Amino acid sequence: MAKEVLISGCAAAAQAVKYSRVDVICSYPIRPYTAIMMELAKMVANGELDAEFIHGEGEHAQLSVCYGASAAGARVFTGSSGVGVTYAFETYSPISGGRYPVQMAIADRALDPPGDFGSEHTDAMSCRDQGWLMGWAETPQEVFDNHLINYRVGEDRRIMLPQFVCHDGYFVSHIPGKVILPDQSQVDEFLPLYKPLHPLDPKHPVSHGPQIRPDQGAIMDLQRAAAFLEVPKVIREAIDDFNRIFGRDYRPFLDEYRTEDAEIVFFLQGAHARTARFAVNHLREKGLKIGLVKLRFVRPFPTEEIQECLSRFKAVGVIETSTSYGGAMKGGNLIHEVRAALYDAPERPLTTSFMAGLGGDVITIEDFSWMAEKLAKAVKAGKVEKYVYWVGFELEE
Amino acid sequence: MFKIPKEREVPFGGIVPAPVGENRMMVTSNWRTYRPVIDHEKCNMCLNCFLYCPDACWHEDEAGEKMVWNADYCKGCLICVSECTTEALSPAHELDFEAGVVRLEKLF
Numbered sequence: 432m433a434k435e436v437l438i439s440g441c442a443a444a445a446q447a448v449k450y451s452r453v454d455v456i457c458s459y460p461i462r463p464y465t466a467i468m469m470e471l472a473k474m475v476a477n478g479e480l481d482a483e484f485i486h487g488e489g490e491h492a493q494l495s496v497c498y499g500a501s502a503a504g505a506r507v508f509t510g511s512s513g514v515g516v517t518y519a520f521e522t523y524s525p526i527s528g529g530r531y532p533v534q535m536a537i538a539d540r541a542l543d544p545p546g547d548f549g550s551e552h553t554d555a556m557s558c559r560d561q562g563w564l565m566g567w568a569e570t571p572q573e574v575f576d577n578h579l580i581n582y583r584v585g586e587d588r589r590i591m592l593p594q595f596v597c598h599d600g601y602f603v604s605h606i607p608g609k610v611i612l613p614d615q616s617q618v619d620e621f622l623p624l625y626k627p628l629h630p631l632d633p634k635h636p637v638s639h640g641p642q643i644r645p646d647q648g649a650i651m652d653l654q655r656a657a658a659f660l661e662v663p664k665v666i667r668e669a670i671d672d673f674n675r676i677f678g679r680d681y682r683p684f685l686d687e688y689r690t691e692d693a694e695i696v697f698f699l700q701g702a703h704a705r706t707a708r709f710a711v712n713h714l715r716e717k718g719l720k721i722g723l724v725k726l727r728f729v730r731p732f733p734t735e736e737i738q739e740c741l742s743r744f745k746a747v748g749v750i751e752t753s754t755s756y757g758g759a760m761k762g763g764n765l766i767h768e769v770r771a772a773l774y775d776a777p778e779r780p781l782t783t784s785f786m787a788g789l790g791g792d793v794i795t796i797e798d799f800s801w802m803a804e805k806l807a808k809a810v811k812a813g814k815v816e817k818y819v820y821w822v823g824f825e826l827e828e
Numbered sequence: 829m830f831k832i833p834k835e836r837e838v839p840f841g842g843i844v845p846a847p848v849g850e851n852r853m854m855v856t857s858n859w860r861t862y863r864p865v866i867d868h869e870k871c872n873m874c875l876n877c878f879l880y881c882p883d884a885c886w887h888e889d890e891a892g893e894k895m896v897w898n899a900d901y902c903k904g905c906l907i908c909v910s911e912c913t914t915e916a917l918s919p920a921h922e923l924d925f926e927a928g929v930v931r932l933e934k935l936f
Contacts, residue, residue, distance in 0.1 A: 530841035591841070629843055636846035642854065643842055650838045653830060660829075 433613045440603035443571035443610045444510070444536050444596070445470030447578035449480045450618040454505035454625075457496040459487040461515040462548060463600040464538035468510065490515040494522035494535070501531035501593075502639045504630030506582070509533065512600060513540030516554040520561075525640055526593050527562025528651050530658075532585035532625070533593040534578065535563075538604040539701075541790045549791010550600035552701065552753035556764050559730055562655045564594040564662065566728035567701035571608040574598045576679065577727075583622050583669045589661050591628070595730075599702035599752075601791070613677055621676050662731045684733035685740050686725040689715065693722030695806040698741070698769060699750035700726040703787070703794050707750070710799030721803055732768050738776040741769070746781040746806040746815075752788040762786050762819035781806075783815040787822040798822050850900065856883075858929050860904030862919045868894050870916035877908035877917065 438446070444467045448456070456475070458468035474480040483500075487493030490511050501507045511519065516537055526533050541551040552567070559565055564581060568574040574596075581594035598604060629637050643651065663683070670683040686704075689711050690696060697707050704725040714721045724740060724747075726733075741747050751763030760766045766784035773779050785802050787794045802822060809815045864877075877886040877895060885898040886908060909917045922928030 528842060530843075628840070638844050638846045639842075641842060641844055642851075643838060646836055647838045647842075650832055650836055651842055653832070654838070654840070657830060 441466035443575040455500040490519035494519040504627035506625040510536035523561035530591040556753040565730040602702035688723040690722035737772040
């Protein structure tokens with residue numbers, strides 16, 4: 432029987448892993464994601480979950496264990512945060528190149544300058560081009576759901592790719608929210624047992640990750656790129672099934688809030704969408720035609736959906752929560768993708784970006800109001816003042 | 829959707845049937861400075877060296893009576909020496925051998 436509980440994002444992730452009947456879990460501690468492994472360790476110790484629980488001696492080892500376990504044919508789960516995510520960086524490309532559908536939870540944490548444990552998306556976003564699926568959850572419920580959806584998509588024979596399933600540290604990882612824990616039979620219907628392509632078999636031994644010639648390297652890249660072209664279709668199928676089986680109403684890529692008659696929108700991913708919804712309500716009361724568009728997958732990036740959706744508005748404010756120092760838009764990351772996607776759109780909205788929610792900062796209603804003001808001003812002027820604003824730090828004239 | 833020239837094809841994920849032999853073009857022991865030397869009298873065939881070697885450089889001979897070392901791929905990490913349960917393995921410097929890799933005239 433399905434039941435409703437009040438649990439944190441980390442506990443929700445652990446529950447999803449249990450429901451997914453994972454075979455191998457590899458841990459290494461770093462906060463805030465550690466709470467996921469604490470939950471899973473208890474489940475394994477109590478006999479609730481029949482899985483191998485392995486302690487890596489660091490994140491690089493942790494991911495390497497997962498690499499091997501997945502190659503042997505196991506459904507694998509791991510996770511990390513912040514510098515843990517980047518310490519394992521070398522392993523990400525071979526895991527996606529070998530087409531092992533490893534799943535890794537990332538509860539975001541700022542990278543060290545020199546030691547910040549607040550939430551910021553830069554840890555995960557730095558890994559976005561390694562051939563893994565990647566997307567953020569806004570609530571513990573979405574954390575739970577995204578883990579199931581990602582296993583289903585990643586393990587699909589047309590895809591066979593690993594997945595980063597991300598949620599903001601603390602804002603989601605440690606603040607409890609309402610989560611519907613489904614009946615196991617619902618999960619079993621949605622997510623069949625993993626069928627590996629080359630399960631470990633002494634009678635038919637295979638070599639994983641062998642040396643290839645330089646003239647074969649491009650083909651390995653092309654294989655992944657071609658698989659990624661299929662991912663949107665498989666995500667759509669999975670979301671349809673998910674909504675049917677679990678009674679949800681997710682849209683695969685873009686979640687819209689109060690956009691029907693909106694002229695300006697905030698565009699973002701992750702936890703701050705929660706606060707942004709309150710800000711939109713607040714600004715609506717003041718008479719501003721504003722809405723919110725939340726991105727659910729940044730890899731694959733939903734180019735066509737972005738064109739169709741964002742073209743309806745006059746101005747889009749991309750809220751970054753991650754950094755790209757020296758980038759084309761001089762601060763953030765996401766706006767590169769948004770602007771590139773919009774380039775060929777017949778109607779292009781004005782787009783600018785806001786550096787906010789960095790290092791664990793809360794984005795306040797006042798911050799959102801300030802951003803809305805900048806967007807409204809851009810609409811009035813017919814152009815954006817600049818590519819990027821550092822919210823709370825701009826010299827006002 | 830894409831075309832890949834026949835001679836550049838790569839199997840899915842680069843995964844291939846395990847080779848039955850060794851690749852003579854890829855001998856990788858040339859940075860070894862020490863090698864493990866086995867005393868067969870002391871060896872009790874516990875297989876720790878086989879299990880722990882990161883490069884699969886220890887295996888049983890066909891009769892299953894003694895361990896055989898593969899000089900072409902051993903990097904000299906000496907993990908086997910430290911894992912050996914009977915002190916049958918000991919490190920020896922490459923300079924102590926006529927054909928030690930440090931004496932090779934031609935590098936790979």
